[in-house]
Amino acid sequence: MLDNEVNQNEMLVPRAIDSLAMPFEHASSSSMMPEIPKGGLLVRVCYAGACYSEGILRKKQIRPTLPGIHDTSLYPGLEVSGVVQDVCASLPNSNFTTGDKVVLYPDEEMANSGYTEYIAVDDVQNCLQIPENIPLEVAAMLPGGALSAYSALLKAKPHVEKLKEVKSCVNVLVVGAGGLGLWAVKLAQFLVGNMSNDIRLFVADNSIDKLLTAQDHGCFDIIHWNEEDHEQYIIERTLDACRGGVDVVVDFVSSPRTMQRSMKILNREGLILVGGNTMSEVSINLNTLAAKQQSIVGIPKGSLAQLQELVTAVSEGFVTPPTYTVYPSGEATQVFDDLARCRITGRAILCFGNLTTDHHPVTNNN
Numbered sequence: 161m162l163d164n165e166v167n168q169n170e171m172l173v174p175r176a177i178d179s180l181a182m183p184f185e186h187a188s189s190s191s192m193m194p195e196i197p198k199g200g201l202l203v204r205v206c207y208a209g210a211c212y213s214e215g216i217l218r219k220k221q222i223r224p225t226l227p228g229i230h231d232t233s234l235y236p237g238l239e240v241s242g243v244v245q246d247v248c249a250s251l252p253n254s255n256f257t258t259g260d261k262v263v264l265y266p267d268e269e270m271a272n273s274g275y276t277e278y279i280a281v282d283d284v285q286n287c288l289q290i291p292e293n294i295p296l297e298v299a300a301m302l303p304g305g306a307l308s309a310y311s312a313l314l315k316a317k318p319h320v321e322k323l324k325e326v327k328s329c330v331n332v333l334v335v336g337a338g339g340l341g342l343w344a345v346k347l348a349q350f351l352v353g354n355m356s357n358d359i360r361l362f363v364a365d366n367s368i369d370k371l372l373t374a375q376d377h378g379c380f381d382i383i384h385w386n387e388e389d390h391e392q393y394i395i396e397r398t399l400d401a402c403r404g405g406v407d408v409v410v411d412f413v414s415s416p417r418t419m420q421r422s423m424k425i426l427n428r429e430g431l432i433l434v435g436g437n438t439m440s441e442v443s444i445n446l447n448t449l450a451a452k453q454q455s456i457v458g459i460p461k462g463s464l465a466q467l468q469e470l471v472t473a474v475s476e477g478f479v480t481p482p483t484y485t486v487y488p489s490g491e492a493t494q495v496f497d498d499l500a501r502c503r504i505t506g507r508a509i510l511c512f513g514n515l516t517t518d519h520h521p522v523t524n525n526n
Protein backbone atom coordinates (compact mmCIF):
# COMPACT_ATOMS: atom_id res chain seq x y z
CA MET A 161 0.00 0.00 0.00
CA LEU A 162 2.78 2.45 0.87
CA ASP A 163 6.10 1.34 -0.89
CA ASN A 164 6.69 1.36 -4.62
CA GLU A 165 7.80 -2.27 -4.59
CA VAL A 166 6.43 -3.01 -8.07
CA ASN A 167 9.00 -4.52 -10.42
CA GLN A 168 10.72 -1.88 -12.51
CA ASN A 169 9.28 -3.19 -15.76
CA GLU A 170 5.75 -2.94 -14.34
CA MET A 171 5.83 0.38 -12.54
CA LEU A 172 4.54 3.79 -13.49
CA VAL A 173 6.90 5.77 -15.72
CA PRO A 174 9.20 7.70 -13.36
CA ARG A 175 9.06 10.81 -15.57
CA ALA A 176 5.63 11.48 -14.09
CA ILE A 177 7.37 12.19 -10.81
CA ASP A 178 10.48 14.05 -11.96
CA SER A 179 9.02 17.56 -11.73
CA LEU A 180 6.76 17.10 -8.72
CA ALA A 181 6.75 19.47 -5.82
CA MET A 182 8.87 19.18 -2.74
CA PRO A 183 6.91 18.66 0.49
CA PHE A 184 7.13 21.71 2.75
CA GLU A 185 8.44 23.79 -0.18
CA HIS A 186 6.26 26.74 0.78
CA ALA A 187 5.55 25.80 4.38
CA SER A 188 7.92 28.20 6.04
CA SER A 189 5.63 31.02 7.01
CA SER A 190 3.58 31.10 10.17
CA SER A 191 0.86 32.83 8.12
CA MET A 192 0.09 29.41 6.61
CA MET A 193 -0.66 27.94 10.03
CA PRO A 194 -4.27 26.68 10.07
CA GLU A 195 -6.68 27.54 12.86
CA ILE A 196 -6.95 25.13 15.77
CA PRO A 197 -10.14 23.05 15.39
CA LYS A 198 -12.62 23.38 18.21
CA GLY A 199 -11.78 20.64 20.68
CA GLY A 200 -8.74 19.66 18.61
CA LEU A 201 -5.01 20.08 18.16
CA LEU A 202 -2.51 21.69 15.85
CA VAL A 203 0.50 19.48 15.02
CA ARG A 204 3.75 20.65 13.45
CA VAL A 205 5.13 17.95 11.17
CA CYS A 206 8.80 17.09 11.78
CA TYR A 207 9.24 13.88 9.74
CA ALA A 208 7.34 12.36 6.84
CA GLY A 209 7.74 8.98 5.25
CA ALA A 210 8.57 9.10 1.54
CA CYS A 211 6.14 6.58 0.15
CA TYR A 212 3.54 6.14 -2.53
CA SER A 213 1.82 3.45 -4.53
CA GLU A 214 0.94 3.26 -8.18
CA GLY A 215 -2.73 3.32 -7.24
CA ILE A 216 -2.44 6.64 -5.40
CA LEU A 217 -0.47 8.19 -8.24
CA ARG A 218 -3.03 7.18 -10.84
CA LYS A 219 -5.97 8.17 -8.65
CA LYS A 220 -4.52 11.65 -8.26
CA GLN A 221 -3.65 11.76 -11.97
CA ILE A 222 -0.22 13.15 -11.20
CA ARG A 223 1.50 14.87 -14.10
CA PRO A 224 4.74 16.85 -14.31
CA THR A 225 4.35 20.38 -12.97
CA LEU A 226 5.75 23.49 -14.56
CA PRO A 227 9.07 24.83 -13.20
CA GLY A 228 8.48 26.90 -10.11
CA ILE A 229 4.94 25.60 -9.57
CA HIS A 230 4.67 23.30 -6.59
CA ASP A 231 1.72 21.42 -5.17
CA THR A 232 2.44 19.62 -1.93
CA SER A 233 -0.97 17.92 -1.99
CA LEU A 234 0.34 15.63 -4.74
CA TYR A 235 2.18 13.61 -2.11
CA PRO A 236 -0.02 11.27 -0.03
CA GLY A 237 0.28 12.16 3.65
CA LEU A 238 0.16 8.67 5.12
CA GLU A 239 3.19 8.80 7.40
CA VAL A 240 3.86 11.81 9.58
CA SER A 241 5.17 12.48 13.05
CA GLY A 242 5.69 15.74 14.84
CA VAL A 243 5.03 17.80 17.95
CA VAL A 244 1.92 19.45 19.31
CA GLN A 245 2.03 23.10 18.30
CA ASP A 246 -1.09 24.22 20.14
CA VAL A 247 -4.09 22.80 22.01
CA CYS A 248 -7.63 24.13 21.84
CA ALA A 249 -8.67 25.60 25.18
CA SER A 250 -12.05 23.89 24.87
CA LEU A 251 -10.55 20.39 24.62
CA PRO A 252 -12.04 18.55 27.62
CA ASN A 253 -9.79 16.48 29.89
CA SER A 254 -6.82 17.08 27.62
CA ASN A 255 -3.65 15.11 28.28
CA PHE A 256 -1.87 16.96 25.47
CA THR A 257 0.50 19.83 26.03
CA THR A 258 2.53 21.95 23.65
CA GLY A 259 5.69 20.12 22.59
CA ASP A 260 4.35 16.57 23.02
CA LYS A 261 5.76 14.10 20.48
CA VAL A 262 2.90 12.59 18.49
CA VAL A 263 2.09 10.39 15.53
CA LEU A 264 -1.13 10.63 13.52
CA TYR A 265 -3.38 7.74 12.60
CA PRO A 266 -4.05 8.30 8.88
CA ASP A 267 -7.75 8.65 8.19
CA GLU A 268 -9.07 8.97 4.63
CA GLU A 269 -8.99 12.77 4.66
CA MET A 270 -5.38 12.87 5.76
CA ALA A 271 -4.35 10.27 3.18
CA ASN A 272 -5.73 12.45 0.39
CA SER A 273 -4.56 15.83 1.66
CA GLY A 274 -0.81 15.52 1.25
CA TYR A 275 2.06 16.75 3.36
CA THR A 276 1.91 20.17 5.00
CA GLU A 277 3.95 21.76 7.75
CA TYR A 278 0.97 22.03 10.09
CA ILE A 279 -1.92 19.60 10.41
CA ALA A 280 -5.15 20.50 12.17
CA VAL A 281 -6.46 17.47 14.08
CA ASP A 282 -10.22 17.52 14.66
CA ASP A 283 -10.43 14.12 16.38
CA VAL A 284 -7.71 13.92 19.03
CA GLN A 285 -8.25 10.17 19.32
CA ASN A 286 -6.34 9.88 16.04
CA CYS A 287 -3.34 11.56 17.66
CA LEU A 288 -1.12 9.22 19.69
CA GLN A 289 1.56 10.43 22.07
CA ILE A 290 4.99 8.93 21.48
CA PRO A 291 7.29 7.92 24.36
CA GLU A 292 10.52 9.85 24.57
CA ASN A 293 12.62 6.79 23.71
CA ILE A 294 11.12 6.53 20.20
CA PRO A 295 12.83 8.90 17.73
CA LEU A 296 10.37 10.93 15.69
CA GLU A 297 11.83 9.60 12.44
CA VAL A 298 11.00 6.06 13.59
CA ALA A 299 7.57 7.14 14.80
CA ALA A 300 6.77 8.47 11.32
CA MET A 301 6.96 4.94 9.89
CA LEU A 302 4.57 3.37 12.40
CA PRO A 303 1.16 4.53 11.06
CA GLY A 304 2.12 3.61 7.48
CA GLY A 305 4.47 0.79 6.54
CA ALA A 306 4.70 -0.75 9.98
CA LEU A 307 0.94 -0.74 10.53
CA SER A 308 0.26 -2.25 7.08
CA ALA A 309 2.75 -5.06 7.68
CA TYR A 310 1.41 -5.65 11.19
CA SER A 311 -2.17 -5.77 9.93
CA ALA A 312 -1.19 -8.28 7.21
CA LEU A 313 0.53 -10.61 9.67
CA LEU A 314 -2.35 -10.44 12.15
CA LYS A 315 -4.75 -11.28 9.31
CA ALA A 316 -2.63 -14.30 8.39
CA LYS A 317 -2.08 -15.48 11.97
CA PRO A 318 -5.37 -17.43 12.45
CA HIS A 319 -4.82 -19.26 9.16
CA VAL A 320 -1.26 -20.14 10.12
CA GLU A 321 -2.38 -21.43 13.51
CA LYS A 322 -5.07 -23.55 11.86
CA LEU A 323 -2.57 -25.10 9.44
CA LYS A 324 -0.12 -25.77 12.28
CA GLU A 325 -2.63 -28.23 13.72
CA VAL A 326 -2.25 -30.50 10.69
CA LYS A 327 1.20 -29.61 9.28
CA SER A 328 4.65 -29.99 10.78
CA CYS A 329 5.80 -26.74 9.15
CA VAL A 330 3.87 -23.80 7.68
CA ASN A 331 5.62 -21.86 4.90
CA VAL A 332 4.95 -18.12 4.74
CA LEU A 333 6.22 -16.12 1.76
CA VAL A 334 6.55 -12.32 1.78
CA VAL A 335 6.69 -10.89 -1.74
CA GLY A 336 8.67 -7.66 -1.80
CA ALA A 337 11.76 -6.85 0.28
CA GLY A 338 11.21 -3.10 0.40
CA GLY A 339 10.08 -1.18 3.45
CA LEU A 340 6.88 -3.19 3.92
CA GLY A 341 8.70 -6.49 3.56
CA LEU A 342 11.40 -5.50 6.05
CA TRP A 343 8.77 -4.43 8.57
CA ALA A 344 7.05 -7.79 8.03
CA VAL A 345 10.31 -9.61 8.83
CA LYS A 346 10.81 -7.60 12.01
CA LEU A 347 7.20 -8.01 13.12
CA ALA A 348 7.11 -11.73 12.32
CA GLN A 349 10.05 -12.19 14.66
CA PHE A 350 8.08 -10.35 17.32
CA LEU A 351 4.89 -12.36 16.79
CA VAL A 352 6.39 -15.85 16.58
CA GLY A 353 9.71 -15.42 18.39
CA ASN A 354 12.63 -15.68 15.97
CA MET A 355 10.78 -18.01 13.63
CA SER A 356 9.69 -21.09 15.56
CA ASN A 357 10.49 -24.49 14.10
CA ASP A 358 6.97 -24.98 12.77
CA ILE A 359 6.79 -21.67 10.88
CA ARG A 360 9.26 -20.78 8.15
CA LEU A 361 9.41 -17.29 6.63
CA PHE A 362 10.66 -16.63 3.10
CA VAL A 363 11.15 -13.33 1.28
CA ALA A 364 11.14 -13.04 -2.52
CA ASP A 365 12.22 -10.05 -4.59
CA ASN A 366 13.79 -9.25 -7.94
CA SER A 367 16.50 -7.14 -6.26
CA ILE A 368 19.54 -8.90 -4.83
CA ASP A 369 20.42 -5.84 -2.74
CA LYS A 370 16.97 -5.81 -1.11
CA LEU A 371 17.15 -9.55 -0.45
CA LEU A 372 20.55 -9.20 1.21
CA THR A 373 19.08 -6.44 3.36
CA ALA A 374 16.24 -8.78 4.36
CA GLN A 375 18.85 -11.40 5.22
CA ASP A 376 20.64 -8.86 7.42
CA HIS A 377 17.29 -8.30 9.17
CA GLY A 378 17.05 -11.94 10.19
CA CYS A 379 15.29 -13.64 7.27
CA PHE A 380 17.78 -16.21 6.00
CA ASP A 381 15.35 -17.86 3.56
CA ILE A 382 15.46 -15.52 0.59
CA ILE A 383 14.44 -16.28 -2.99
CA HIS A 384 15.66 -14.26 -5.96
CA TRP A 385 12.86 -13.75 -8.44
CA ASN A 386 15.07 -12.67 -11.31
CA GLU A 387 12.64 -11.39 -13.94
CA GLU A 388 15.13 -12.26 -16.67
CA ASP A 389 14.80 -15.97 -15.84
CA HIS A 390 12.20 -18.22 -17.44
CA GLU A 391 8.95 -18.15 -15.46
CA GLN A 392 8.79 -21.91 -14.99
CA TYR A 393 12.35 -21.91 -13.66
CA ILE A 394 11.42 -19.27 -11.06
CA ILE A 395 8.42 -21.33 -9.96
CA GLU A 396 10.43 -24.56 -9.71
CA ARG A 397 13.21 -22.85 -7.75
CA THR A 398 10.64 -21.36 -5.36
CA LEU A 399 8.96 -24.74 -4.83
CA ASP A 400 12.34 -26.32 -4.22
CA ALA A 401 13.34 -23.63 -1.70
CA CYS A 402 10.02 -24.00 0.12
CA ARG A 403 10.20 -27.80 -0.03
CA GLY A 404 6.99 -28.31 -1.90
CA GLY A 405 4.95 -25.14 -1.75
CA VAL A 406 3.75 -22.11 0.17
CA ASP A 407 0.85 -22.01 2.62
CA VAL A 408 0.52 -18.24 3.06
CA VAL A 409 1.63 -15.50 0.66
CA VAL A 410 1.78 -11.87 1.77
CA ASP A 411 2.09 -10.05 -1.55
CA PHE A 412 3.00 -6.40 -1.03
CA VAL A 413 3.63 -6.02 -4.78
CA SER A 414 0.34 -7.50 -6.03
CA SER A 415 1.19 -7.20 -9.71
CA PRO A 416 -0.28 -9.60 -12.30
CA ARG A 417 3.06 -11.39 -12.50
CA THR A 418 3.51 -11.91 -8.77
CA MET A 419 -0.12 -12.95 -8.35
CA GLN A 420 0.05 -15.55 -11.12
CA ARG A 421 3.30 -16.84 -9.66
CA SER A 422 1.84 -17.01 -6.16
CA MET A 423 -1.12 -19.03 -7.41
CA LYS A 424 1.22 -21.61 -8.95
CA ILE A 425 3.22 -22.13 -5.75
CA LEU A 426 0.28 -21.98 -3.32
CA ASN A 427 -0.60 -25.19 -1.49
CA ARG A 428 -4.07 -26.60 -1.00
CA GLU A 429 -6.03 -24.48 1.54
CA GLY A 430 -3.47 -21.75 1.01
CA LEU A 431 -4.05 -18.05 1.60
CA ILE A 432 -2.88 -15.04 -0.40
CA LEU A 433 -2.97 -11.57 1.16
CA VAL A 434 -2.74 -8.78 -1.39
CA GLY A 435 -1.70 -5.21 -0.74
CA GLY A 436 -3.12 -3.70 -3.91
CA ASN A 437 -0.07 -1.66 -4.91
CA THR A 438 -0.98 -1.75 -8.60
CA MET A 439 -4.08 -0.84 -10.57
CA SER A 440 -3.62 -3.75 -12.99
CA GLU A 441 -6.27 -6.41 -13.48
CA VAL A 442 -5.41 -10.02 -12.63
CA SER A 443 -7.02 -13.11 -14.14
CA ILE A 444 -7.80 -15.81 -11.56
CA ASN A 445 -9.17 -19.30 -12.31
CA LEU A 446 -12.06 -19.56 -9.88
CA ASN A 447 -12.52 -23.30 -10.52
CA THR A 448 -8.96 -23.97 -9.38
CA LEU A 449 -9.40 -21.65 -6.41
CA ALA A 450 -12.53 -23.49 -5.30
CA ALA A 451 -11.17 -26.99 -5.98
CA LYS A 452 -8.06 -26.35 -3.89
CA GLN A 453 -10.00 -24.43 -1.21
CA GLN A 454 -7.66 -21.48 -1.56
CA SER A 455 -8.41 -17.91 -0.49
CA ILE A 456 -7.40 -14.45 -1.67
CA VAL A 457 -8.09 -11.51 0.67
CA GLY A 458 -7.00 -7.92 0.84
CA ILE A 459 -4.69 -6.66 3.56
CA PRO A 460 -6.98 -4.72 5.90
CA LYS A 461 -6.23 -1.20 7.01
CA GLY A 462 -4.64 -1.37 10.42
CA SER A 463 -6.68 -0.10 13.33
CA LEU A 464 -5.93 2.62 15.82
CA ALA A 465 -5.64 -0.05 18.53
CA GLN A 466 -3.04 -1.90 16.44
CA LEU A 467 -1.08 1.31 16.00
CA GLN A 468 -1.03 1.72 19.77
CA GLU A 469 0.24 -1.88 20.08
CA LEU A 470 3.05 -1.03 17.67
CA VAL A 471 4.02 2.08 19.61
CA THR A 472 4.19 0.03 22.80
CA ALA A 473 6.17 -2.80 21.18
CA VAL A 474 8.76 -0.39 19.74
CA SER A 475 8.98 1.61 22.96
CA GLU A 476 9.58 -1.52 25.04
CA GLY A 477 12.20 -2.84 22.63
CA PHE A 478 10.27 -5.89 21.42
CA VAL A 479 10.35 -4.56 17.84
CA THR A 480 13.23 -2.69 16.24
CA PRO A 481 12.69 -0.69 13.05
CA PRO A 482 14.19 -1.80 9.73
CA THR A 483 16.99 0.14 8.10
CA TYR A 484 16.05 3.66 7.05
CA THR A 485 17.67 6.80 5.71
CA VAL A 486 16.66 10.35 6.66
CA TYR A 487 16.90 12.97 3.92
CA PRO A 488 16.41 16.75 4.05
CA SER A 489 12.97 17.66 2.72
CA GLY A 490 14.63 19.77 0.04
CA GLU A 491 15.78 16.53 -1.60
CA ALA A 492 12.24 15.13 -1.81
CA THR A 493 12.03 15.20 -5.61
CA GLN A 494 15.22 13.18 -5.95
CA VAL A 495 14.13 10.78 -3.20
CA PHE A 496 10.81 10.05 -4.92
CA ASP A 497 12.58 9.59 -8.22
CA ASP A 498 15.03 7.14 -6.61
CA LEU A 499 12.09 5.25 -5.09
CA ALA A 500 10.43 4.98 -8.49
CA ARG A 501 13.64 3.64 -9.98
CA CYS A 502 14.19 1.18 -7.08
CA ARG A 503 17.44 2.83 -6.02
CA ILE A 504 16.64 3.02 -2.31
CA THR A 505 17.01 0.05 0.03
CA GLY A 506 14.95 0.19 3.21
CA ARG A 507 12.83 3.21 4.10
CA ALA A 508 13.31 6.85 3.15
CA ILE A 509 12.25 9.51 5.65
CA LEU A 510 12.01 13.23 4.90
CA CYS A 511 13.05 15.66 7.61
CA PHE A 512 11.68 19.17 7.91
CA GLY A 513 14.34 21.32 9.48
CA ASN A 514 18.12 21.10 9.79
CA LEU A 515 19.20 17.49 9.37
CA THR A 516 22.97 17.78 9.70
CA THR A 517 25.44 20.60 9.31
CA ASP A 518 26.57 19.23 5.95
CA HIS A 519 23.05 18.24 4.85
CA HIS A 520 24.02 14.66 4.02
CA PRO A 521 21.44 11.87 4.49
CA VAL A 522 21.59 10.02 7.81
CA THR A 523 21.22 6.24 7.67
CA ASN A 524 20.19 3.94 10.50
CA ASN A 525 20.98 0.24 10.04
CA ASN A 526 19.40 -2.30 12.34
